[in-house]
Amino acid sequence: MFGRFAIQRLCSRVYTPILRRSIMSVAAAAPVTSPKIFKPIVWVDCEMTGLDHNKDHIIEVCCIITDGHLNIVDKEGDNCYESVVHYDKSVMDSMNQWCVEHHGDSGLTKQVLESTKTREQVESELLDYIKQFIPEGNIGVLGGNSVHMDRLFMLREFPKVIDHLFYRNIDVSTIMEVSRRHNPELANVFPKKETAHTAKKDILESIAQLKWYQDHYLKNKNETKQFVAKRAREIEGESNKNDLSSIIKREILKDYKQEISKRELSDKQDDDLPEKKRKQ
Template identity: 40%
Template sequence: MMSSRAFLVLKTVFLLTTNLKSYQFSKVTALAIESTSGCGLPSNLRNMSVNSHTVRPSASTKSEDNIVWVDMEMTGLDPEKDHVLEVACLVTDGQLNILAEGPNLIVHQPPNVLANMNEWSLKQHKQSGLTQSSKNSEISLKEAETTLLDFVRKWTPYQMCPLGGNTIYMDRMFLKNHMPDFEQHMHYRIIDVSTVKELCRYTSPILFCYLNVNKIK
């Protein structure tokens, strides 16, 4: 099982999406949640976990209803000057059942690139070990793109499936600049979980509190 930051963030985003999809901000759920103290939940909600979705180990099936979920780690937030460090990917069907967990790739970056990351990235990626892993990696950016593209082509027809993730517009800008063939394979629409997060914050603040979705950056 992959344990990198990119993949863990992707799984957390997926947990948020599947849980909110299950309850759909219903008034009944909101009342049930708010009837408990603090951020406590009724027992049927308290046991929700990242394993609550269905993993379907099946042969590759292309469908325009599939969704490609991506999370990336970069040296900063400027796609013109910053660089890709890591990318994780998985594919679900339209009901958010995981069809396949894709490659988790750490891209090699030279010492001069790693030394010039922004302050947040320097601290975060040093703590997580990603800085050293990127320095040691033998995977080039082009090799990473080719591997990702080979994976999603097994599950998605050309320009038919949306890209999903948290603040995914940012990842897409980096994909467009640094992995253009992969980006062009995707449909122009995106599924941005940060939108779901904001809707949850406004419509079901107790659920928002319970899921700790504000920690998903």
């Protein structure tokens, strides 16, 4: 018969290496994930051959990801994904005059003609970049200036990216238009935009604009602290009215009112009958 301690030593020698190998195997297979980002914003800017999303094309795209506090999360390299899609000269020559001039002056037209990347390749790279920081779907919110136009084009040309993002937008242009109506004096001192019209510069400008509105137009949590506390007490009072007793009382009162209405209607119908029929 083996003693208890002898059996323990034997088990330790046999099973410990197996357990260690199993743990190492699981650890090696586990995916490396980025730390969870607080309310991430996926800032995207596309340069297109025009503004008709049914026939024009995305020729350049840039993506910068920030957290909800507008801090850029990619700390390496250019802090973004940026790429140019190839199209033939015939496509570029068919652009409207504005695009011909601005994309020509910025050098984008030359980059498009020299690029070897297809639309499908750029879509795949962009999606992989976003998933590095936001692996879960329906989390990242699309952000930018007049970003509904970027979403329209991406729905047709980068549908996999749109499927991964949340359905809402953070459109800085909306805040600008509200401020022009709500506080035009403040809107008049808003910093002037540059006219570079490159995708990355447009995104950085959009982020800077939203920071400006946060500092000068939107109220922060310290400024709304008293109102929030007051409103929280009101909401708590309202929710307390939804206990079982209050619900039963409301249902009884509702039934009572319905019964009274029926009786009043019945009495009115009786009053409308001819005298002879009422006697019968």
